[in-house]
Amino acid sequence: MNLPLIPAPAATTTSAGTFVIGDGLGIVVQSAELADLAARFVEDVQIDAGIALSLAASADITVLIDSAGIDDVAPASGLRADGKDLADERYGLEITSAGVRVWGPTAEAVHRGLTSLRQLITAYAQDGSAALPTARVIDGPRFTWRGLSLDVARTFHPPTVVRRVIDMCALYKLNVLHLHLTDDQGWRIEVPSRPALTEIGADGAIGDRPGGHYSRAEMSELVAYAAERFVTVVPEIEMPGHTAAVFRAYPELAPGEVRSIDLGNGASLQLSTLDPDRPETWAFVDDVLAAVIPQFPQSAYVHIGGDEAFGMPDEAHAAFVERAVELVRARGKRVVGWQEIARASIGSDEVVQYWMDVHEVESMDYDAVSSMVPAELLPILAEGLKKAAHDAPRALAQGSRLLVSPTTWLYFDRPHADASSDAAQEELRKRVGLPVYPAASIRDGIEWDPVENTPGVESDAQIAGVEAAVWCETIATADELEFMLLPRLAGAAEKAWSRQTSTDWTEYAARLGRQSTIWQQRGWRFLRSVEIDWA
Template identity: 60%
Template sequence: MPLPVIPRPAVMELADGSVIVADGMPVVALGPILGPVAQRFAADLRADTGIELPVVTEGIAPGGPPAITLAISEGGLAGLAPTSGVRADGRSVTEDADERHALEIDADGVRVWGATAEAVFRGTTTLRQLLVAQLEGGRAELRGARIADSPRFAWRGLSLDVARTFHSPETVRRVIDMCSLYKLNVLHLHLTDDQGWRVEVPSRPLLTEVGARGALGDRPGGFYRLHEIAALVAYAAERFVTVVPEIDMPGHASAAFHAYPELGGLTPMGSGPLEAEGIGSLPAISNLDPGRPEVWAFVEDVLDAVISQFPASAYVHIGGDEAFGMPDTAHATFVEKVIELVRARGRLAVGWQEIARAAIDGDVLVQYWMDPAETESITGSEAFQSAVPAEFLPILLEALAKSTEDVPRALEQGAKLLISPTNRVYLDRPHAAPSADPAQEERRRRVGLPVYPPASLRQGVEWDPIDAALGVDSDEQVAGVEAAAWGETVTDRDDLEFLLMPRLAGVGEKAWAISGATDWDEFALRLAPHATAWDRRGWEWFRSQELPAAVTARPVSG
């Protein structure tokens, strides 16, 4: 039976002895830098298990009662594999953001140490998972063990669409907790799209007064006020998660046009945007025009406002995708200028894979998402073609046909890739397996973009990021792995959590753990005990029949 830890640690060794963790066992933070980490661990463990642990700052005398001790140390970590990629906060993976950590369990208690406070936090996350798995009668007995670990990739993220469906700050905090549990360290907020504008720009008040009024269909709109963004950024930082903002441009700009019609737009369909009907996955065809001075005044106002609200992020996501009908030269001109405007403000740019069609530098991150084989299969399907207006279809197919050259162009220009293939980590796909809970079957039929083939939990782990994109053959070409949760079929928080959990555990596995495809049967054994924490947290997770029946049975309470 493997230790129930996700992502799978690099080193897992069983040892002699055991220790019981129950109410009152002290958590000892050796050094003031670890005080907040200890407090966070105690609070999270209480939420996951109900166990109450006091935090103290003085060591326990030898021969005293067992304790959980947290320390800064690099002892025994030298043999762990180095981390590849880049971090969203711009820090160094070998210095101030070294995440290597270890823990030992024996009769004297638990010792967790790491190279940095963040590393120790990752170690306490592993400990939380072990305690959840052994929870019985309000306490947990841990077997003796030694675990040592470090992440494969520095950027491990989730892109969350809050434009098509607006999610409250409380819901975003719940998503941050899910990310943190599986050692994901980036929440990429897709803040603007055709359906809504979700972030304040004080110099452009109509973006929120008009552009934020609605969402997809008849869903309620909304936006995050300045203090709400600040609180979310701080909440994430306490869990060592960086929030990266996305302002999608030059396409997906209808909300901005509704707010400020004088921005105009490039469109092949006439003077106004063509609004696509049907499933809601299709954007309006109208793009910001790089030839209009008022567009650049607008872009600079937006960047100034957004960058100041996300001070921990070294990156601004500029979108760059699906600028349907926009001439290639105009698109390239727009992307290149936005990258320079971001750089002039002390930040770096990340964008969807289409930005590789412009001239970019090696400090730009390119987010690969279109798997060529699946894109061809989807666009050729009856479901897709029946959902696309006839006049729109040739424009869309022409744009998608260019996608096969995006990754080679990105690599030729020295850019690193964020690996986000639709067929593996787009979490807005329908669930393939039935639910063990009949009450979830209506939601399973309704939630998940119908143009995508349904996906199993197994598909989410039986792959390797290096094999996902043509031309990638080394971790050195990869910035990290990021999943995406789009909102076309998501009507509320329960729908969102139903798509995210337990899929996010698989994302964490692929972004953190050592290379190679994960064996599903072994992964499922590690995953199953985590349901205790999901239920205690009140998360609406998908009770797939792929998981053991004892796990998917809905508890009578809490």
């Protein structure tokens, strides 16, 4: 019997029998550090399943710190965004006819176990109770960095929306939210010494969408909200390219002539970058790092972008990356950057985020691309794609680990291929998603492997983790964002956590269909794919 859990657990045994979860059932924690986790679990189960549990002396559900049996699952590979070396997320979950036990060696591990229990309760909930099958689960992640990159520059998503995304990540045991805070279309974070960044640079977004930024108080609340759910928020400050918002705010940082290409969709692509030979450039970067880093105390990393520095000579780009890395290191943090940073001299502490996968480049329909993008952009794109094939091998040769985010499987701005059973969603499906990408099905998102499908990678040890990305050129609202995230986010979590290198579609689809109860209870919009038998 396969339990309706996503991601799939490492080891599961089931037996005949049930234990009924109903109103008033008591939860006992055996250490004070687990009290807040249990209280949040009670709140979540009330929302998701409509069942009112209680924090009481009756031990129907026992939650404790314990390491029994977890060594049956190997420790995870990769790097943690919070930099912790000894964190352990392996947990045990046992359901018998007498009650439930959830345990793990750390509070984080217990949280993962409670998340699995929460999914089970919701999947089996009916008429105010849930008859859970008796089972034993021993589980732990394959990779330690499991994330989502969220673009808040092209569309500014307010804190209420970001909290909903954090809730989605936590439900599927993703532990990183990478915020893409700056781009040509907007600057979304406060830098007190550079007030024009938010006064001018945050004004507007792509096309005629409203702008905005996160105050320091709002960012602090978001970071704390995520941390309570064991999600680390990693900031990205784009440099040296994607800096049109910077140049609007501080024209003196711009080159004498700023070049851009009109993309015809309300956006333009800037071909000008920060200049590594100008002292004022580095005064600006240092001011930004000084203001941004303290706002993310849980993150051991700062994402410096580094991608698509169009029009910048390779030598200048490499020089910029190397200087930016030094400045981040000097402030006690480590660097993650898009795969183009591998063209500079970097070290083993730097994480390279692989996105332009060879499969995508080789299968691209260049005739279709040429009909969608301006003619003057085509040679620039061709040059970038040619260089991209060497990025992952170069990163690995320098001792860096890859954060795997291939466009083919993990870019969620790709159009949905699956038809929807909802006619209104069919209209939405036609207009949301970048048309330059071929449409992708839900099945596409789980039929690949981070090691097998990443060039030059031979083992889990070369991978920092797995991270999906959602870009918002075509996504203007919270509903559209959720529509593109679900059910894909569950598939990304499956590939990042589960130790199954090959996922059976029929079995996965059955587990996925049971997840929609939570989504509907939470009011989350999702693609009602006709390929899935939804609960």
